[in-house]
Structures are given as structure tokens and as C-alpha cells.
Amino acid sequence: MTVLPIILSLFCGLALFLYGMRQMSNALKSLAGNKLKETVSTTITSPYKGAFIGCIFTALVQSSSAITVLVVGLVDTGLMTLLQATGVIMGANIGTTVTTQLITLNLTDFIPYFIFLGATLMLFSTKKNIHHIGHFLFSFGMLFLGLGIVKSSMSPIVSSGLFQRLIFNVQGNPLLCILLGMSITFLIQSSSASTAILISLVSTGAITLYTAIPILFGHEIGTCMTAILSSLSGNTAGKQAALIHFTFNLLGTLLFLPFIDTLIDFTATFSPTPERQIANAQLFFNLSTVFLFLPFSKLFVKFAEMVFHEKKQSTYRHFR
Secondary structure, eight states: OOHHHHHHHHHHHHHHHHHHHHHHHHHHHHHTTSOHHHHHHHSOOSHHHHHHHHHHHHHHHTOHHHHHHHHHHHHHTTSSOHHHHHHHHHHHHHHTHHHHHHHTSOOGGGHHHHHHHHHHHHHHOOSHHHHHHHHHHHHHHHHHHHHHHHHHHHHHHHTSHHHHHHHHHHTTOHHHHHHHHHHHHHHHTOHHHHHHHHHHHHHTTSSOHHHHHHHHHHHHHHTHHHHHHHHTTSOHHHHHHHHHHHHHHHHHHHHHGGGHHHHHHHHHTSOSSHHHHHHHHHHHHHHHHHHHHGGGHHHHHHHHHHHSOOSSOOSSGGGO
């Protein structure tokens, strides 16, 4: 087995996947008028509304990391309070599951039609909205084209001795699986891309769901690293927002870790394939943690303020 062509094929597929996801985001933002910052910072009057806004915008932008980095920036500049940010961050975790649900759809046969129709609308339409719709369809096709390349690239990788030794060492050890998931997401800087790889591994039978679910939890923690990195050069408020994001995902993982078997059995009742089971497990995990922790948003804010002290400033002025 020649390693270099396989690795290049894998990274080519990942590049197309990330490109398609990024361009889908740009197309949707163009259709919406690109007023994301104004909407996020002016319409959130409670953590619950923040969670709803975070969910909707993340589903449109197709990146929880992008929304979280935006939120850290808004908090950093004083345009959003920590309590507002907490709701948006939690809602973003639900919105990002839309990408995973899309990945599990079997749309391979329709890829040429999406690309052809999208390219036609982009090239020959003079109306802006039609052009943006074409941009979206073209990007949607590129996303699934990249995913198909990733899946085909994974087959020789999973049969390699190195990969099999790695999986042998981590399987049965949820903590090692979580660390593996965190590392992959941190390196790729996209939980959606790392989840796409995970679904490909499950679909080929390379790993079981009992190994995949803890890795999925690791993706949830690993995606926090982007926001943490973006906050390092900012002020205290930005660091507090990044800490809230990390703490929320870490607590959710620790809460669900003892119930992995129960989660797998539960999702199996309405998931026809292992790929759908991964997607539905992620959806149930994020929905459950948001509904559980959202009422305690002020406690997350107080914890962040205890860790990163800030000079006198009213955090809750928007909710009094």
C-alpha cells in the first residue's frame, strides 16, 4: 500500500468538504443579508432567546466554531454580555448537529445534479438571489463530493496495521477515545470534518459505536479549542466566554460518559443505520445538555468570573 496517494486523497476530500461547508455558509449569509452581528447582539434578551439564535445561525453558517469565535469577539468588544453569550454558545451546539444529519443522507447519486445546477445558476443568472441559490447548491454538491472522497480514502487506511493498533489501544477505554476525538478536532479545526471521518469509519465497520461515541464526545470538547485560541489575544471577557464554552462541553461529556451503552441502545430504536445512530446520538447529547444546563447560565457566568477576574462591571444589566 502506497501511503502518500492515500493521505493526499484523504486531505483532498477534507479540503473539498471544508470548502463546500464554508461556501454554503457564505451563500446563506448572502441570502440573509449578512446581518448576523446586529441580530445576535441586539435581539437577545435572555439566555433562552440566545440559545434559539445560536441554534438558528449555527445551522445556517454550518460551523459552531465560527459562531463561538464571533460571540467571543462580541463579548470582547462589549457588544454582548457573558449571560447573552452563554445562551448563544449552548444553542450553537444544537445547530451544529444539522451538518451531521446532512452528512448521513445518502445523496451520492445526486452530487452531479447539485454541482451542475448550481454552476449553471451561478454562471448564467443575473439576479443576485438566484446567483446565491446556485452558489449554495454548488457548494452543497462539493461538500458531498468531498465526503465521498473521504469515505473511499478511509478504506485502505482502516486496513493498515498502524490504524488497527491505534484502535486496539483506545477501544474499551472511553477516556482515550475522548482524547483521540479532541486531538483530531483540534488538528483539523472542524468538528464537522472530524465527525465526517468518524461516520466514514463506522460505515466501513472499522470501529464500533462503543468506540465511536466517546470519540464523538471528544469532538465536542475539541471544537472549543478554536474559541480558546481566539480569546488568548483578547481581554478578560473574551477569555470568560471561551471558558464557558469549554466548561459546558466538558460537563456534558462527563455527565454522559457513564451512560454510553444506554445512549447507544436508545438511539438504536429509531436509527436504521450506524451512521444515523451517530448523528442521532450527537443530536440527543446536545439537546439534553442544553436543556439541562441552560437554566444554570448565571452559574456558568459566575464560575468564569471567578477564574478570570475583571474590574467592576455589571454582567447582568440586560436582564434586570
